[in-house]
Amino acid sequence: MSIQVQDLSKQYGVQYALDQVSFTVEKGQIVGLLGPNGAGKTTTMKIISGYMSTFGGEAHVNGMDVRSDPIELKKQIGYLPEHNPLYLDMYIREYLTFIARIYRLEAVNSKVDHIIERTGLTREQHKKIGSLSKGYRQRVGLAQAMIHDPSVLILDEPTSGLDPNQLVEIRQLIRDIATEKTIIFSSHIMQEVQALCERVLILNQGQLVADERTEVLERVLHKQRKIVVELTQSFEGNWSIEGIQEVLSLGHHRYGLVFGKTNIDPRLAIFDFVTRQGHKLLELREEKSSIEDVFQKLTT
Ligand SMILES: Nc1ncnc2c1ncn2[C@@H]1O[C@H](COP(=O)(O)OP(=O)(O)O)[C@@H](O)[C@H]1O
Ligand SMILES: [Mg+2]
Numbered sequence: 001m002s003i004q005v006q007d008l009s010k011q012y013g014v015q016y017a018l019d020q021v022s023f024t025v026e027k028g029q030i031v032g033l034l035g036p037n038g039a040g041k042t043t044t045m046k047i048i049s050g051y052m053s054t055f056g057g058e059a060h061v062n063g064m065d066v067r068s069d070p071i072e073l074k075k076q077i078g079y080l081p082e083h084n085p086l087y088l089d090m091y092i093r094e095y096l097t098f099i100a101r102i103y104r105l106e107a108v109n110s111k112v113d114h115i116i117e118r119t120g121l122t123r124e125q126h127k128k129i130g131s132l133s134k135g136y137r138q139r140v141g142l143a144q145a146m147i148h149d150p151s152v153l154i155l156d157e158p159t160s161g162l163d164p165n166q167l168v169e170i171r172q173l174i175r176d177i178a179t180e181k182t183i184i185f186s187s188h189i190m191q192e193v194q195a196l197c198e199r200v201l202i203l204n205q206g207q208l209v210a211d212e213r214t215e216v217l218e219r220v221l222h223k224q225r226k227i228v229v230e231l232t233q234s235f236e237g238n239w240s241i242e243g244i245q246e247v248l249s250l251g252h253h254r255y256g257l258v259f260g261k262t263n264i265d266p267r268l269a270i271f272d273f274v275t276r277q278g279h280k281l282l283e284l285r286e287e288k289s290s291i292e293d294v295f296q297k298l299t300t
Helices: 041-048 070-076 092-102 108-118 134-146 164-177 190-196 214-222 266-276 291-299
Strands: 003-012 015-025 030-034 056-061 077-080 152-155 182-187 199-204 207-213 224-231 244-251 254-260 281-287
Touching (some): 015 199, 030 190, 070 077, 092 134, 164 190, 266 281
Parallel strands (some): 015 207, 030 182
Antiparallel strands (some): 003 056
């Protein structure tokens, strides 16, 4: 077992940032920590990486109590904090050399060479960090987290604020790294976690509300389709459309039509149906499943 937390709790004043959270992560797994802002993701990660020592419960990494030997712990963990704080006035190579020295690594130059190559920074290595795009800054953040070749990586929202191209690149980089390390990364983007992880932990208001394999979650997400329609006036009749499971009245002549997932797109049938009933459509759109839907489905 790489990471083991038991009844993790953290209180700020009267508010619980974490409330009795327990989970384990096996060696080599990549796990997504999902949850809305304020759910407790960062707090969990700070505790596991040894940056927060006052908390309730137990946390072990590679069998080591995170409170017992913070220096040894940090040798085994790489941590990319939220918002990725970097020294903007330093040059990439200079910064990574500095980090390597903090870790008291041997053969600093070759370690720095290696990590620069691994994170795709070869062409930028002589640039100032402050001059880099957000995507390249994330690469530098990942490089500093991995320079000492830790077995466990804790990445706090590594893709937040990236543009679509950078997002793809950083995800690919994480996917590459994942072949050799245990990774926990946090995100509030459902699809991203689906794309990268075999397992998903969902935090909500400090509590772990789901611990599922990604495929289970996908089934939950894809079992239904919801189409929202708006008419010019309300429709009192029976929505007899093939495959319809539920009709939600959303007010102002709007309805949420829930269908079981099939290969048939229900939108055409909805359009035909509404027209046949002598009604007029103002809007017809598919509502994508959101993280809240998954929360609800998994917790009720
Ligand atoms: N230093 C702090 N002082 C007071 N409250 C805090 C502090 N850090 C976090 N919190 C609160 O704890 C809760 C969890 O925060 P956090 O772990 O940062 O969540 P997340 O990373 O999921 O957005 C939030 O309600 C946040 O406001
Ligand atoms: Mg956070």
